[in-house]
Amino acid sequence: MQKTNTRDIPDDDWSSPKGRFNGSSKSLSIALGRDAQSTDLIKRHPFDVEILRIPPGATPYPYHSHSAQWEFYHVISGAGTVRHEAGIEPIETGDAFVFKPGEPHQLINNGDTELLIYVVADNPIGESCHYPDSNKWLVRSPERRMVRGEDDDYYRGEE
Numbered sequence: 001m002q003k004t005n006t007r008d009i010p011d012d013d014w015s016s017p018k019g020r021f022n023g024s025s026k027s028l029s030i031a032l033g034r035d036a037q038s039t040d041l042i043k044r045h046p047f048d049v050e051i052l053r054i055p056p057g058a059t060p061y062p063y064h065s066h067s068a069q070w071e072f073y074h075v076i077s078g079a080g081t082v083r084h085e086a087g088i089e090p091i092e093t094g095d096a097f098v099f100k101p102g103e104p105h106q107l108i109n110n111g112d113t114e115l116l117i118y119v120v121a122d123n124p125i126g127e128s129c130h131y132p133d134s135n136k137w138l139v140r141s142p143e144r145r146m147v148r149g150e151d152d153d154y155y156r157g158e159e
Helices: none
Strands: 012-015 022-027 048-054 071-077 079-084 087-092 096-099 105-108 115-121 128-131 136-140 144-148
Touching: 048 105
Parallel strands: none
Antiparallel strands: 012 022, 022 048, 048 115, 071 096, 071 115, 079 087, 079 105, 128 136, 136 144
16 A cells, blocks of 8 residues: 655645636645556556635636546635636535536636645546637647647548
């Protein structure tokens, strides 16, 4: 059995260049030995668990959807909103929700205290993300790249 304590896991803080997006997380899965780059499911782990901290007034990441990944959220403390396809909905301590592949989402802490959330994701190999607001794609094969493209015919350049 591998064991860790959240007090021993360093915070991974981030902020976008202009500061619009920021937050902090503790990757429990990495602390328990997860190798995110491995294709071996024993080393990769079948799911990833993190504790996400969103300061008051912050949004941790742009509005996005995953091509293959499921994400489960459980609000441990605080309040805020979640943006999704149908609009914006309030969230508070105790709320749990899930986004399946293809469902865009974004968390926003519009409260005056820190928003603390457990996040569980299945992290499938070959995952990509779409960012509807900027029409960009995050592609992770073989390395992480952001791309922007237009609709194209499937066979263009192939025959």
